[in-house]
Amino acid sequence: MNTLLDRRKYVIGAIIVVLTLIFLVKLFFIQVVNTRYKVSAEHNSQRHQIEYPARGLIYDRYNNLLVYNQAAYDLMIVPREVRTFDTLDFCNMLEISLQQVRDNINAAKKHSWYKPSIFLKQISAITYAKLQEKLFKFPGFFVQTRTLRKYPQSTAANVLGYVGEVDERITQRDNYYKSGDYTGISGIEKTYENDLRGRKGVTIYLVDVHNRKQGSFQEGKYDTVAVSGKDIMTTIDAELQAYGELLMRNKIGSITAIEPSTGEILCMVSSPSYDPNLLVGRVRGQNYRILSQDTLNPLFNRALMAQYPPGSTFKLANALIGMQEGVVHRNTSYSCSGPESRPIRCSHNHISPIALIGSIEQSCNSYYWKVFNSIISNPKYQNTEEGFQAWRSYFLNLGFGSPVGADLFNELGGNIPTVQFYDKYYKKGGWRPMTIRSLSIGQGEILVTPIQLANFTATIANRGFYIKPHIVKQVDNLALDSQFERKESHIDSSAFELVVEGMGRVFDGDHGTARWYRLPEIPMCGKTGTAENPHGDDHSIFIAFAPRENPQIAVSVVVENAGFGSTWAVPIASLMIEKYINRTVERKGIEDRMTSGNLISKK
Amino acid sequence: MTRRLNRTGDVDWISIAVYFLLVLLGWINIYAAVYDQDHHSIFDTTQRYGKQLLWIGFSVLVIIAIFIIDVKFYDFFAYVIYGLLISILIIVLLFGVEVNGARSWFEIGSFRMQPAEFAKFATTLALAKYLNSANFKIHNLKSLFYLGLIIFLPAGLILLQNDTGSAMVYIAFFFVLYREGLSGSFLLIGVLSVVLFIMSMMLDLTTISILLTSSAVLVYALYQRNWKEIGFVAGVFLAFGAILYAIDYFFKLNRPGYQIVLLAVLLSGLIYLYFSYFKKLQIGFVLTFALIAGISYTTTVDYVFNNLLEAHQQDRIKVLLGMVDDPHGAGYNVTQSKIAIGSGGLTGKGFLQGTQTKFDFVPEQSTDFIFCTVGEEWGYLGTSTVIILFVLLLLRLIFLAERQRSHFNRIFGWGVVSVIFFHFAVNIAMTIGLAPVIGIPLPFFSYGGSSLWGFTFLLFVFLKLDSTRKQYLQ
Numbered sequence A: 001m002n003t004l005l006d007r008r009k010y011v012i013g014a015i016i017v018v019l020t021l022i023f024l025v026k027l028f029f030i031q032v033v034n035t036r037y038k039v040s041a042e043h044n045s046q047r048h049q050i051e052y053p054a055r056g057l058i059y060d061r062y063n064n065l066l067v068y069n070q071a072a073y074d075l076m077i078v079p080r081e082v083r084t085f086d087t088l089d090f091c092n093m094l095e096i097s098l099q100q101v102r103d104n105i106n107a108a109k110k111h112s113w114y115k116p117s118i119f120l121k122q123i124s125a126i127t128y129a130k131l132q133e134k135l136f137k138f139p140g141f142f143v144q145t146r147t148l149r150k151y152p153q154s155t156a157a158n159v160l161g162y163v164g165e166v167d168e169r170i171t172q173r174d175n176y177y178k179s180g181d182y183t184g185i186s187g188i189e190k191t192y193e194n195d196l197r198g199r200k201g202v203t204i205y206l207v208d209v210h211n212r213k214q215g216s217f218q219e220g221k222y223d224t225v226a227v228s229g230k231d232i233m234t235t236i237d238a239e240l241q242a243y244g245e246l247l248m249r250n251k252i253g254s255i256t257a258i259e260p261s262t263g264e265i266l267c268m269v270s271s272p273s274y275d276p277n278l279l280v281g282r283v284r285g286q287n288y289r290i291l292s293q294d295t296l297n298p299l300f301n302r303a304l305m306a307q308y309p310p311g312s313t314f315k316l317a318n319a320l321i322g323m324q325e326g327v328v329h330r331n332t333s334y335s336c337s338g339p340e341s342r343p344i345r346c347s348h349n350h351i352s353p354i355a356l357i358g359s360i361e362q363s364c365n366s367y368y369w370k371v372f373n374s375i376i377s378n379p380k381y382q383n384t385e386e387g388f389q390a391w392r393s394y395f396l397n398l399g400f401g402s403p404v405g406a407d408l409f410n411e412l413g414g415n416i417p418t419v420q421f422y423d424k425y426y427k428k429g430g431w432r433p434m435t436i437r438s439l440s441i442g443q444g445e446i447l448v449t450p451i452q453l454a455n456f457t458a459t460i461a462n463r464g465f466y467i468k469p470h471i472v473k474q475v476d477n478l479a480l481d482s483q484f485e486r487k488e489s490h491i492d493s494s495a496f497e498l499v500v501e502g503m504g505r506v507f508d509g510d511h512g513t514a515r516w517y518r519l520p521e522i523p524m525c526g527k528t529g530t531a532e533n534p535h536g537d538d539h540s541i542f543i544a545f546a547p548r549e550n551p552q553i554a555v556s557v558v559v560e561n562a563g564f565g566s567t568w569a570v571p572i573a574s575l576m577i578e579k580y581i582n583r584t585v586e587r588k589g590i591e592d593r594m595t596s597g598n599l600i601s602k603k
Numbered sequence B: 001m002t003r004r005l006n007r008t009g010d011v012d013w014i015s016i017a018v019y020f021l022l023v024l025l026g027w028i029n030i031y032a033a034v035y036d037q038d039h040h041s042i043f044d045t046t047q048r049y050g051k052q053l054l055w056i057g058f059s060v061l062v063i064i065a066i067f068i069i070d071v072k073f074y075d076f077f078a079y080v081i082y083g084l085l086i087s088i089l090i091i092v093l094l095f096g097v098e099v100n101g102a103r104s105w106f107e108i109g110s111f112r113m114q115p116a117e118f119a120k121f122a123t124t125l126a127l128a129k130y131l132n133s134a135n136f137k138i139h140n141l142k143s144l145f146y147l148g149l150i151i152f153l154p155a156g157l158i159l160l161q162n163d164t165g166s167a168m169v170y171i172a173f174f175f176v177l178y179r180e181g182l183s184g185s186f187l188l189i190g191v192l193s194v195v196l197f198i199m200s201m202m203l204d205l206t207t208i209s210i211l212l213t214s215s216a217v218l219v220y221a222l223y224q225r226n227w228k229e230i231g232f233v234a235g236v237f238l239a240f241g242a243i244l245y246a247i248d249y250f251f252k253l254n255r256p257g258y259q260i261v262l263l264a265v266l267l268s269g270l271i272y273l274y275f276s277y278f279k280k281l282q283i284g285f286v287l288t289f290a291l292i293a294g295i296s297y298t299t300t301v302d303y304v305f306n307n308l309l310e311a312h313q314q315d316r317i318k319v320l321l322g323m324v325d326d327p328h329g330a331g332y333n334v335t336q337s338k339i340a341i342g343s344g345g346l347t348g349k350g351f352l353q354g355t356q357t358k359f360d361f362v363p364e365q366s367t368d369f370i371f372c373t374v375g376e377e378w379g380y381l382g383t384s385t386v387i388i389l390f391v392l393l394l395l396r397l398i399f400l401a402e403r404q405r406s407h408f409n410r411i412f413g414w415g416v417v418s419v420i421f422f423h424f425a426v427n428i429a430m431t432i433g434l435a436p437v438i439g440i441p442l443p444f445f446s447y448g449g450s451s452l453w454g455f456t457f458l459l460f461v462f463l464k465l466d467s468t469r470k471q472y473l474q
């Protein structure tokens, strides 16, 4: 036994000797045989210089430049290569304090001792020129060229979004990004990040003791070329967008316009907004803080994220559903006793009884309560739940209840209440059309976003279908059209024709709520709405499209705390249509009243 | 007078000479690694070489103290020393300072101490004492349990400090256990499962199955030399492979290649298992069984890794194995380290002429990557000299351990051999890219007082024990 165990010392000894032989052979290969590792004595240090690609440019639908790049220079540091240097000269040139130099060096050391980190971000071109001449005096420092976004038109901040430095969450999830890289944080910059960013390249240089480049490492065998980002053409009409922003000055709300035949978003104004140039470069952090603390929330894209009860604009949908379900026809008439009506009061006096077209023109509440009741209480459905379910599915087909856009950033879905919701709220079987009657006039638990309203308007303009709204037309000169789905409303186009006729009367009729803003050469169709606001004055809503035949633009306007729809939302929508179709606005009086109106200080 | 003779008379001067040679060479290379023109006094204690000189001076005092203390002290106080170190490891976990992400340091003024470096010594003592005790029986479950406790308690605490490298050193004690009678299959299975684990990370399953199968066949061929049987086995395997491939081809199943190979191995393996069981071919049975077990193991590892582990857990393992570049640059380290060593050529660039290490491309160049400086400035001659010195020391220590008459001494000696060997092997292997980057120092060579003293304790306590071995004659 013991002799057997004694033999084990040879086993261990053998393991040691064999491993040693492996080491000696491997070292022989690395040191003597292989020439790959030979680097000449003078050209000894490598520097991995990242080549940042130019980020893709962004244009509007007519090829006007919205976003371009400007060169910026980051001063980089490799802590281990830093030797004693003239700090006074250094501080003067960069206009920073000695303390800041120390702090920045320590921060860099903390990040990595031997990999480059940013010492000073975005130094000016002038400083860069001065620095370039003296760089050899400061071993361990070098300059990295980067680009910054520039916005020549200063519009559409929330649509375009902004670019910022990646955080740890992003670098961990996607190893393309390294600390210090930029990425799209919101808007188009975010949704189209993969197209816009291009691909980073890396060049490995050899540098000598004096920080001078000595040529590439191994003839550039390990280098990669940076690939520029792809340019993007948006669907935005920059002029219209700017005009909308002008009209919405000093007001809270949004204007969203869509080209009905394509689903292209022509403008998406969210007010108040900000100058996108504020969120670029060294001032970004500070400005972002100010903007995000602003109580009016300029960083919030109201067109996509604000959710309102749609008010009377929803009567159009109820009319469409009623016709498709066969419970309402052109001649269906109901009586109305104005403010005395039960169970819902009608807001104004009008001739009674009233038929379908008139009910749209006059926005009769009583009429739509009855339409709603007959849809849900239709004997073809077993009970309220089933009727409600049928009613609800029409709304989903019309693009409500969930985000409707194809490539929109952070869009919210609004809310179309479910059977389950009411079952829970009122107990199962405890609710009737009467219980949920406010849905008939677009109030209650229902919530929609301005983009959904604009899309609904486009659906009416198209007489029954919509293309998913989108913000980008072309990437790298390739049209994206085919990618955007066509959605059917499953409601007959004849029903739409009647609704269009009613909407036309809103402008043309003697009692139409938008009659002051009609334009003889452009037949417009629209519908006002008022979103009840428990916190203050009601929100004014208006949806419209034009021209009546072969519509070119569908628009939704929401002006918060503006009271009844026709004072602010209607003229703004009418001016937007005029601007888009005629490219110029003749009605200067209305325009002046709109641009000078201040609803923010009123609040 | 005789007592005095006993203290130094029988000391193994060869080991001491190699020790001082290694320490001296280490210091020279630390000097070269951190040398810059502004500081060149070797006594400048603001620089690492100055400090290291101080540590070397203290080591000499430590050595003298070890030789003055009575030899029975170590045996007698083994558990006390072990207990003390365990408490210190717990304290450092609570109150220690974090350096490079590991909370394993005490800081007193500008000096730092790393208790983990001394825990190896304490564990070796406790291990020797326990294996030598009367109630220890290897292959007795209770004994194995205590044994495991002695080894893994400090390892676990060091792992909690986030110092994975130092914790892995405790694996080395399996050499001691093997020498002391632990079944060799433990060692073999342990080594094999580690190797297979790493292989399953690095290679695809097809390659692994082919490698495993062919090595099994090779071992069998060398062992049995029965060509007819080998032909039979190979034939069965090829036949299965062909049939499965044909099935895959004609039915357009498009299964990946490794699945076909695996299934063929499995089927032919099962047939051969059956065959060898009845024919009482022990070696064939064991080999086939091992092959099937090995393939199932790698398949399982592969599956668990890809399907059950979270992405960040996968990354951590990949970083540990040096397969991906971590933020602090594990892969970067190895590339730079190889460039530095490779640039040395046969004879090196000469003392202080190294540029890769001097211009700071190799991280931790005076500690874990000190071997780079050797490679760059002294070339292949330098690296092979250092390696040969280590092997000489290790073989000499094995020789010394084996000549002990006391069990305690011998086990302690083997502990010293194992720990030094593990450090040496892993450190060199990682520097030349044969092993993942596990941050452990090169014994006697790397910069650092704690590490130098820890190894000095290990080596010289053993040399002290060895010098008194003749007392056991009586």
Ligand SMILES: [Zn+2]
Residues within 6 Å of the ligand: A336, A337, A338, A346, A347, A348, A350, A363, A364, A365, A366, A367
């Ligand atoms: Zn009415």
